[in-house]
Amino acid sequence: MGKYLFSPFERKIGKVSREVWVKMLQIAREMDLNKGGIYDARLMAINIWSAPEDKPSDYTFEITKGCLNYPRNFLASIYGEFTEDGGVELYMELYNPARRGHAKRLFEEGKISYEEYKRMLELSEKGTEAEWDWALAKAKWLIETAERESVFKEIVYCPYCGQEFTELKLFNEFILHLATHVNIKSVTLGEDGIYIETEKHTLTPEDYIKTKKGE
Numbered sequence: 001m002g003k004y005l006f007s008p009f010e011r012k013i014g015k016v017s018r019e020v021w022v023k024m025l026q027i028a029r030e031m032d033l034n035k036g037g038i039y040d041a042r043l044m045a046i047n048i049w050s051a052p053e054d055k056p057s058d059y060t061f062e063i064t065k066g067c068l069n070y071p072r073n074f075l076a077s078i079y080g081e082f083t084e085d086g087g088v089e090l091y092m093e094l095y096n097p098a099r100r101g102h103a104k105r106l107f108e109e110g111k112i113s114y115e116e117y118k119r120m121l122e123l124s125e126k127g128t129e130a131e132w133d134w135a136l137a138k139a140k141w142l143i144e145t146a147e148r149e150s151v152f153k154e155i156v157y158c159p160y161c162g163q164e165f166t167e168l169k170l171f172n173e174f175i176l177h178l179a180t181h182v183n184i185k186s187v188t189l190g191e192d193g194i195y196i197e198t199e200k201h202t203l204t205p206e207d208y209i210k211t212k213k214g215e
């Protein structure tokens with residue numbers, strides 16, 4: 001069966017930056033299955049669950065609520081594996097417990113042979129093409145959304161000389177820097193951010209924040 005990391009049936013589905021991986025975990029948490037989504041994020045894994053309204057085209061098993069907030073059946077996991085170059089390789093594994101339970105019932109009721117039972121158990125770990133298509137589409141959406149969201153960063157910059165302050169904790173430094181250009185009368189928190197009143201005019205967040213493409 002060769003070398004594998006998580007499952008003999010795993011597929012390597014891509015590679016992303018660590019920043020994108022962190023964003024993927026964050027999106028998966030925001031779209032958690034107990035909030036009506038179909039994901040749940042673990043330390044280095046994202047699980048994907050099928051829902052009655054969102055499932056593989058060949059999925060005929062009953063999807064129940066169990067102890068969850070919404071009816072969901074487990075189906076796939078994305079695993080992240082850190083690489084030495086600072087990236088994260090993504091692997092996907094399928095596991096269909098509903099197919100496994102269905103096979104067990106059929107076998108116990110004498111409706112299928114032992115060979116058929118073993119074949120169905122293997123299929124529950126191997127996944128069908130429709131299951132893969134569906135799970136891969138969910139992973140693709142996560143990756144693309146995370147990439148889009150991590151591309152643009154908000155950067156604080158000096159409207160007088162253009163110097164950039166890339167970390168928010170440097171905001172105090174930014175104010176001190178502004179003071180080398182103008183006299184600052186007050187710094188106040190408004191509805192949409194911090195307003196900086198100078199002797200000449202008031203700087204609003206629009207005046208000193210820009211979105212910029214990250215590396």
Ligand SMILES: [Zn+2]
Pocket residue numbers: 158159160161162163177178181
């Ligand atoms: Zn400046």
